[in-house]
Amino acid sequence: MSQPGPTGQVSAGHASAAHPLARRRAEHLERARLYSLIASDGAFFCGRTAAVILGLPVALKPAQDLEVGRLYPARAPRARSIRGVQARPALVTLQSTAGLRTTSPSTTWAMLGRWLSLEELVVLGDAIVNDSRFGRDAPTALDAAANAPGRPRARLLREALSLVRVGSASPPETQLRLALRAARLPEPELDVDVRDASGGLLGRSELAYPESRVAIEYESDHHRVDQRQWNRDIEKYQAYAESGWRIIRVTAAMLYTNRDEMVRQVADALAVAGRPAR
Structure with missing residues (x-):
């Protein structure tokens, strides 16, 4: 069950502009801006390039080709470092994003169905429905x-859409949820308020099993390097434990290279709580 880490996706733990994945996205965006100055009439950005412009999580290779489309019957753009796409008008919705002509978030997601895996499509779909910029109608648009x-x-798109959830705050959280599903564990609830016996709020956990009092916390680099965040986490976990909650802390290494251990810990915690794990 071990899985490789993301090859080009900037998550909550990799948001710094100094991170190589963030730099790759910034470079891709700059190339798109430059190309827009010479683009032919009717051209628009689609695929991974549209996702980058929209601020959505997608994998990028070094020097990834720009993805540029035109509507049929116009021919797809042809140039070095450009992957041209000829798209059917009925399947495309366009918009202006940061001064660039792009496919809409829902069209971007659907067009990427040709290239992305099921997990990648769910990650992208989660990002769209949980981004306030795209409005409450985002699930309907997808x-x-x-x-x-x-x-x-x-x-494949319909299968991915059935797994998209409102409340998933980052790609790793989506991947964690999907990993538990693949292991046939119960699906955790999202954005759960954890309270003590008197109803006082102890904290909010991104994934949890409230009936079993099991919380799952993804520990990004931010949690490790930010002293204030680290102190808050320690206080929160102590309060959880004193109120009878078990905390499963998941690192990037566990999620991407040692999923068996992560699944075992969650399954054991549910078993202790008396909830069938499978």
Whole structure:
């Protein structure tokens, strides 16, 4: 069950501009801005390039080709370092994003169904429905995009959409939730307020099993290097423990290279609480 880490995705723990993945995104965005100055009429950014412009999590290779589309019957752009796409008008919604013409978030997600895995599509879908910039209708827009007549890989998109959840705050949290599902463990609740016996708020956990009093905390680099955050975490975990909660702390190493151990810890905690793990 061990899984490789993300190859080009900036998560909550990699948001610093100094991080190589963040630099890769910044470079891709700058190339898109420069290309927009010479782009042909009707051209728009799509695929991974649109996702980067929209601020959505996608993997990028070094020097990733820009993805640029035009609507049929216009021909796809052809140039060095450009992957041209000819798109059917009925399958595309366009918008202006930071001064650049892009596909909408839902169209970007659906078009990437040709290239992304199920997990990557769920990560991207979670990011869209949990981003306030895209409005409350984002889930409806994803559904419409997935079910548009003639949509390539519509079955995969619909499967991904069935796994998208409101409340998932970062790609690692989505991947953690999917890993537990793949192990046939119960699906945790998201954004759970943890309270003591008198109803006082002790903290909020991104993933938890409230009935079993089990909380799962993903420990990004931010939690490790920010002293104030570290102190808050220690205080919160102590308060949880005193109120009878068990805390499973998940690191990037556990999530990406040692998922068996992570799953074992969650399963054991649920078993102790008397809840069937499978």
